[in-house]
Amino acid sequence: MGITDMGNTDMGNIDMGNIHMGNTDMGNTDMCNTDMGNTDMGNTDMGNTDMGNIDMGNTDMGNTDLGNADMCNTDIGNADMGNTDIGNIDMGNIHMGNTDMGNTDMCNTDMGNTDMGNTDMGNTDMGNIDMGNTDMGNTDLGNADMCNTDIGNADMGNTDLGNADMCKTDMGNADMGNTDMCNTDMGNTDIGNTDMCNTDIGNIDMCNTDMCNTVMGNTDIGNTEMGNTEMGNADMCNTDMGNADMGNIDMCNTDMCNTDIGNTDMCNTDMGKTDMCNTDMCNTVMGNTDMGNTAMGNTEMGNADVCNTDMGNTDIVNTDMCNTDMGNTDMCNTDMGNTDMCNTDMCNTVMCNTDMGNTDMGNTEMGNADMCNTDMCNADMGNTDMCNTDMGILICVILIWVMLI
Known part of the structure; x- marks a missing residue:
C-alpha cells in the first residue's frame, strides 16, 4: 500500500459491531509513505469486535502520516485482541500531529497476550495528542510483551491526557524489558485528574x-x-534515567493511599543528574504504602536537583519499608534548599532491617528546611544499618524515590 493518499477521508458514524477477523495474516504488509491526513473517524462503533490471532509480523509503516486524524467519540468497547502478534513492526518517522482522541471509550478492552516484541517507533511524532476524557476502565493488558521496544527520540510534546479513566486497569505480567526511551520528549504532558484506582x-x-x-x-x-x-x-534492575528532566512537576493533591510496591528491584538504577526542581507534592497522601523487601542497592542519584520542593502536609502514615535495601546509594551534591515538610505524619512507620550501608550524602543542602510538627510516633527503625553514612535527609530520600517510581 505504498504512497497511498487518503487525505480528507470521512469515515464518520461507521458501525463495525461484532466484526470477526480471527487468524488474519497481514505479514510483510508495506504501508510506507501512506497519507491519512485529516481522516475523520468520529463516532465509529467497533463494539464486540474480535481480532484474535492477528499476525502483522514485519509490517512496514515508515513515514505514515496520520496528521489531524479525528477519532473523537470512538467506541471500541469489549474489543477482543487476544493473542495479537505485531512483532517486528517498523513505525519509524510516524506523524500523528494534532490527533484528537477525545472521549474515546476502551472500556472492557482485552489485549491479552499481545506481542509487540522488537517494535521500532524511532522518531515518532505524537505532538498535540488530545485524549481528554478517555475511558480505559477494566482494560486487560495481561502478559503484554513489549520486550526490546524502541521509542527513542519520540516526541510527545503537549500531550493531553486530562481526566483519563484507567480504573481497574490490569497490566499483569507485562514485559517491558530492554525498552529504549532514550532522548524521549514528554514536555508539557498533562495527565491531570487521571484515575488509576485499583490498577x-x-x-x-x-x-x-x-x-x-x-x-x-x-x-x-x-x-x-x-x-x-x-x-x-x-x-x-539496571534502569538508566541519567540526565532525566522532571522539572516543574505538579503532584498536588495526589492520592497514593494503599499503594503496594513490595519486592520492587531497583538494583543498580542510575538516576544521575535527575532534575526535579520546583516539584509540588503538597497534600500528597501515601497512607499504608508497602515498600517491603524493596532493593535499591547501588542506586545512583548523583547531582539530583529537588530545589524548592513543597511537601507540606504530606501523609505517609503506616508506611512499610521492612527489609528495604538502599546500600551504596549515592545522593552526593543533592540540593534540597527550601524544602517544606511541615506537618509531616510518619506515625507507625516501619523501617525494620533497612540497609543504608555506605550511603553517601556528602554536600547535601537542606537550607531553610521546615519540619515543624513532624510526627514520628511509634516509628520502627529496628536493625537499621547506616554504617559509613554521611548524615542528611533519610525521610526525603524515601519520599523522592517513591515519587520517581
Missing part, C-alpha cells in the same frame, strides 16, 4: 530500561488517584 501492574519487567536524557518538563499529574495500586514484584 494492577504486578510483575512488570523494566529490566535494562534506558530513559537517558528523557524530558518530562512541566508534567501535570495533579489530583491523580492511585489508590490501591499494585506494583508487586516490579523489576527495574
Whole structure:
C-alpha cells in the first residue's frame, strides 16, 4: 500500500459491531509513505469486535502520516485482541500531529497476550495528542510483551491526557524489558485528574530500561488517584534515567493511599543528574504504602536537583519499608534548599532491617528546611544499618524515590 493518499477521508458514524477477523495474516504488509491526513473517524462503533490471532509480523509503516486524524467519540468497547502478534513492526518517522482522541471509550478492552516484541517507533511524532476524557476502565493488558521496544527520540510534546479513566486497569505480567526511551520528549504532558484506582501492574519487567536524557518538563499529574495500586514484584534492575528532566512537576493533591510496591528491584538504577526542581507534592497522601523487601542497592542519584520542593502536609502514615535495601546509594551534591515538610505524619512507620550501608550524602543542602510538627510516633527503625553514612535527609530520600517510581 505504498504512497497511498487518503487525505480528507470521512469515515464518520461507521458501525463495525461484532466484526470477526480471527487468524488474519497481514505479514510483510508495506504501508510506507501512506497519507491519512485529516481522516475523520468520529463516532465509529467497533463494539464486540474480535481480532484474535492477528499476525502483522514485519509490517512496514515508515513515514505514515496520520496528521489531524479525528477519532473523537470512538467506541471500541469489549474489543477482543487476544493473542495479537505485531512483532517486528517498523513505525519509524510516524506523524500523528494534532490527533484528537477525545472521549474515546476502551472500556472492557482485552489485549491479552499481545506481542509487540522488537517494535521500532524511532522518531515518532505524537505532538498535540488530545485524549481528554478517555475511558480505559477494566482494560486487560495481561502478559503484554513489549520486550526490546524502541521509542527513542519520540516526541510527545503537549500531550493531553486530562481526566483519563484507567480504573481497574490490569497490566499483569507485562514485559517491558530492554525498552529504549532514550532522548524521549514528554514536555508539557498533562495527565491531570487521571484515575488509576485499583490498577494492577504486578510483575512488570523494566529490566535494562534506558530513559537517558528523557524530558518530562512541566508534567501535570495533579489530583491523580492511585489508590490501591499494585506494583508487586516490579523489576527495574539496571534502569538508566541519567540526565532525566522532571522539572516543574505538579503532584498536588495526589492520592497514593494503599499503594503496594513490595519486592520492587531497583538494583543498580542510575538516576544521575535527575532534575526535579520546583516539584509540588503538597497534600500528597501515601497512607499504608508497602515498600517491603524493596532493593535499591547501588542506586545512583548523583547531582539530583529537588530545589524548592513543597511537601507540606504530606501523609505517609503506616508506611512499610521492612527489609528495604538502599546500600551504596549515592545522593552526593543533592540540593534540597527550601524544602517544606511541615506537618509531616510518619506515625507507625516501619523501617525494620533497612540497609543504608555506605550511603553517601556528602554536600547535601537542606537550607531553610521546615519540619515543624513532624510526627514520628511509634516509628520502627529496628536493625537499621547506616554504617559509613554521611548524615542528611533519610525521610526525603524515601519520599523522592517513591515519587520517581
